[in-house]
Amino acid sequence: MQLKDNKVFFLVFFAISCLTSFAQLLTPPQVGQANQTSELKDSSGLESAPFKTTQTIRSDPSAQPSDKAVPVQTDPIQLTKQNYQQASSQEIVSLLSDDSIEKLLTFVRQNYVQPQAVNDRAQRRALVEGLFCRLGKGIRFIQTSELAPVKESEPLPFHAEILDEKIAYIRPSKLSREDLSQMDAVLGQFADKKVLSLILDLRSVGYCADFEIAAEFARRFAPQGVVLFRMEKPSAKQERIFASSQSPLFNGKIFVLIDQRTGGASEVLAGCLREAAFALLIGERTAGIAVEFVPLPLGETILLQVASSEAVLPSGQKIFPVGINPDLELPQPNEEISLQLRKMASQGIAAVVEEKERPRFNESALANNTNPELEEEVAGKIVVPIIDRTLQRAIDIATALNILNK
Numbered sequence: 001m002q003l004k005d006n007k008v009f010f011l012v013f014f015a016i017s018c019l020t021s022f023a024q025l026l027t028p029p030q031v032g033q034a035n036q037t038s039e040l041k042d043s044s045g046l047e048s049a050p051f052k053t054t055q056t057i058r059s060d061p062s063a064q065p066s067d068k069a070v071p072v073q074t075d076p077i078q079l080t081k082q083n084y085q086q087a088s089s090q091e092i093v094s095l096l097s098d099d100s101i102e103k104l105l106t107f108v109r110q111n112y113v114q115p116q117a118v119n120d121r122a123q124r125r126a127l128v129e130g131l132f133c134r135l136g137k138g139i140r141f142i143q144t145s146e147l148a149p150v151k152e153s154e155p156l157p158f159h160a161e162i163l164d165e166k167i168a169y170i171r172p173s174k175l176s177r178e179d180l181s182q183m184d185a186v187l188g189q190f191a192d193k194k195v196l197s198l199i200l201d202l203r204s205v206g207y208c209a210d211f212e213i214a215a216e217f218a219r220r221f222a223p224q225g226v227v228l229f230r231m232e233k234p235s236a237k238q239e240r241i242f243a244s245s246q247s248p249l250f251n252g253k254i255f256v257l258i259d260q261r262t263g264g265a266s267e268v269l270a271g272c273l274r275e276a277a278f279a280l281l282i283g284e285r286t287a288g289i290a291v292e293f294v295p296l297p298l299g300e301t302i303l304l305q306v307a308s309s310e311a312v313l314p315s316g317q318k319i320f321p322v323g324i325n326p327d328l329e330l331p332q333p334n335e336e337i338s339l340q341l342r343k344m345a346s347q348g349i350a351a352v353v354e355e356k357e358r359p360r361f362n363e364s365a366l367a368n369n370t371n372p373e374l375e376e377e378v379a380g381k382i383v384v385p386i387i388d389r390t391l392q393r394a395i396d397i398a399t400a401l402n403i404l405n406k
Helices: 002-026 089-095 098-111 120-138 177-192 211-219 265-276 334-347 363-367 372-378 389-404
Strands: 054-057 070-073 139-143 159-163 167-171 197-201 227-232 240-243 253-258 280-283 291-298 302-312
Touching (some): 120 139, 159 177, 167 177, 167 389, 197 389, 227 265
Parallel strands (some): 197 253, 253 280
Antiparallel strands (some): 054 070, 139 302, 159 167, 291 302
């Protein structure tokens, strides 16, 4: 009798388990919070709009919350009740309607505990602070003392050199008429020696505000008649177009070295050469300040500068404010780049691209009962080589292309 009851109990338990599993299969999956698209619009005037959210991905699923986590940007999603708390105050303010902004200002003026902090004078200063926050690189204060000519600390001279008879290197000291004349002279020599590839190093140029001289440099490499770039202002009637008016002095492959200090006219030159002369950009993203500033004196020591026009490449790409991304990204610290360029100026390119092989422990050392690696370390002769990886990669690519084009 007991065995029969056990069989009945087992059959009932099995039937219930099957029905439960079948019901779970028929139940649709619940949508997670990140995929919900319900809009939020209440009395505050906050409307649904896309913004970036951040989620955390851990390499180890079993990691504890205290472990290091890597923030990863996800795709823009709608601002909903579940995620609007993750938005910054600037993002939320951008979503408020004009009526909500007026209500907010009136409410704060009437209720804030310190009235002097929200009076008209304080609000005007808060407005200026907000402009600097939102306009970023397009507005800046400069002390008039900074505009006075200062003695530069050992500027790098113009440098030109030919490598392996087919690869040339040019590094202007700055974008100037003097450097342009020197470049014209060496480009004529390169044509006589049938140079196939040219490496133009703009990392030592830094920021330049002369866009006309940038166009002159670009005309040495761009085909005649092509548009190089244009300077746009809010009024279309004030647009200036820069085009190439001469035949190029060099027709080979061009590699342009850039970094995060390459700004203004120098980054416009890099963008022109990529679009008009099919140059390959190597290095880091540029500064993103390809704009012309108009000044406003504010007292005797402060000068306000506001971006009034920006450079636009023929493709329609605007360099301000994000800069130009290189085709091959090779980040390096600014101090390291400066050290490499100064060593190159005094010792030549070979000093920063050729790596000297360190002595290694081998069969000969084993037979002589010596260890050159240990002896070098004990003697303190280990020196970290100063190698310009960006220039090194440019030379490698140019060499490979020259071999393939034979």
